[in-house]
Amino acid sequence: IGLLAEFYFVFYKEMLWSFYSVAYIIHTCGYSSFYANIIQYNIDQLVGASADELSSVIYWHILSQPLVDLFYYLLQCLFYGSSYFIIITFIVSGVSVSLVLVSHSFFKHKLENISLIKNPIKLIVRVLCYARKHKYPQNRSALTYWEEEAPSRLDLGKDKYGGPFTEEEVEDVKTVFRMLPLFIGFVALNFSDDSYSSVIDRSFTLPTCLAVTDSIVCFNKNIPSMLTRMSVGIFLAFIVTVSKVIIFVIERSHPDINNLITLLFFPQTIQGLTFILFYPVSLEFTVAQSPVHMRGVMVGLWYATAWGLSYLNSIIAKFLFDCESQYICTSFYYYITKSVLVLIILIVFVILAKRYKYRVRENEVNIVQIVDDHYQRYMEQEEQYKKNRTDDIQYSIQ
Structure with missing residues (x-):
């Protein structure tokens, strides 16, 4: 829709805005419906999988977003300023959708179709x-x-x-309401995350794109609990906001765009570590603790809280402090306010994490396996009894 609007309605602003509004609504509906269901669908396919395999699926799911962004930035670096950039992205999107449809038609009969009761x-x-x-x-x-x-x-x-x-249904509802207050951590992360795309446009080269990558370091031993890792992520978000306060206090007297880009490298690197420690771990926590029939709702709330608050932060918070633009704000009070709020959220989150009661489900008894083992032992005993009786008859005849 955007491509058609650019080519045919470039001189009609009303039609152009109408097309872009429809495209944005379709994009939002498709984005939310896809991301809220894809992780649950992937987990439902792994029947009987171990906890490590489920964690790997969740981490690869989170990693797919930075990988797509990296591919997009590489295309933007290679074709920056070119009129063919929109056409190239349109072709890549079409090829991706075609691959998904073709693979689904080939492997549809091998996939599990689990419906909620x-x-x-x-x-x-x-x-x-x-x-x-x-x-x-x-x-x-x-x-x-x-x-x-x-x-x-x-x-x-x-x-x-x-x-x-039943007791299980009541515990499921109680678990949902114990998990919802922990979503307050996304507010802290969205406060610490700022977009500086307009600042780095002049240095938007291929080495810069290759330098901005995410890496996950996995330790097989001595892994802290999920809530502990999330608390560390919020603490790093607090460090990010404090460092931005210091940076913009220093640069307020003698603003230099090149020096600002260099100084922002440290908080943006810490922000990447914050993303790694909080987003995949929080999704793993949500999937692990959510009841099976409520998993889709909780994952949807996770996405609404994680990505919806970022839009509210960028729209509302920067207008309250009269920022220069929607991309950057150099106001000292803007960053000091966010630092205080992140510190308060960190304290509240740590208290909630310590008082959180994990949902431990009892292992379901496999009645079918028990009955099968019982009859298997019964048949073996019967065969052994018949064999012994035959031996006794032959011995008595002799």
Whole structure:
């Protein structure tokens, strides 16, 4: 749509804005629906996979975004200022979509198609409504005991305390509400992340693009817990905001664009480490702790919190401090305010992480395997019994 608008409606601004608005809405809907479901779909395909394999899928899923950005920046470096850049990106996008459709048609019969039985939103609303109406246990009326068949103690206890929901369903809802406050960490990361694309346009060369890459260092031993790694990521975000305060205080008296680019290399490098320590680990934590039938909702909330807050930060925060543009802000109060907010969020997140109760699910008993093993042992005993009886008969005949 953008390509057609550029070629045919370049002289009509109203039509151009209309086309770009439609393209932006389609892009947002497709982006949100794809990213909110792809990770859950990939995990559903790995039936019986180990925790390391699931973690690898999540980390590769997060790594795909920087890899795509790196490929995009390489194209922009090679064809920077060229009129064919939009056409090249259009062709690359079309080839990518074609490869996805062709691969799906070839491997569709080998993929698992798992449908959700429960509606997670409906379950959460029902549990909350029942908890609001039944704050105290209901005593059973004495007239109900005049029944021909006395109810079991289990049914009486469930009617009095449990309500119409199982213990697993109630624990799922409680787990969701224990996880939601931890999403406050994304606010700190979005405060520390700033876009300086207009500042580095003059130094936008191929060596610069190759230098801006992400690397993940994996340690097989002595790995801290997920909440600990997320806390370290927020602490690094605080260091990023403090370093920007120092940089813009130094550069405010004698602004130099080249010196500013050099000084911003340190906080941007720390920002990359913050991304590595928080984003993939938080997604891994969300997938691991979310109930199976609520995983899609929680991953959708993860994406809405992670990427939606960045747009709000770039739009609202910079207008409050009268920044020079939407790409850069040199206001001292802008960065000192963000530093204080990130410090408060860090303290709150550490307290929530220490009080968080991990959801430990009991291993489900495989009834089919138990029955199969039982009958296998029974058949072996029967064969052994018949064999011994045959030997005894032959021995008695002799």
